[in-house]
Amino acid sequence: MGTFSIWHWLIVLLVVVLVFGTKKLRNMGTDLGGAVRGFKEGMKSEEDKSAQARGEIPASPAGQTIEGEVKEKTRA
Numbered sequence: 001m002g003t004f005s006i007w008h009w010l011i012v013l014l015v016v017v018l019v020f021g022t023k024k025l026r027n028m029g030t031d032l033g034g035a036v037r038g039f040k041e042g043m044k045s046e047e048d049k050s051a052q053a054r055g056e057i058p059a060s061p062a063g064q065t066i067e068g069e070v071k072e073k074t075r076a
Helices: 006-020 022-053
Strands: none
Touching: 006 022
16 A cells, blocks of 8 residues: 555546646635635734734834834833
């Protein structure tokens, strides 16, 4: 039984392409990629919400300028 060789996998791939067609496989890949991207964005926003609830300021992305004015000088 062991592992399958490259020829086994190529035959399986050929059968899958023949059964589903390339257009349907491409659409399934696009849908899967969109779902993963949405999941990552959802997790990122949840982390930001929890950081704000704890009083932490999330790190700003590289290249983003944050403008502000110092009103009072304090010692840390």
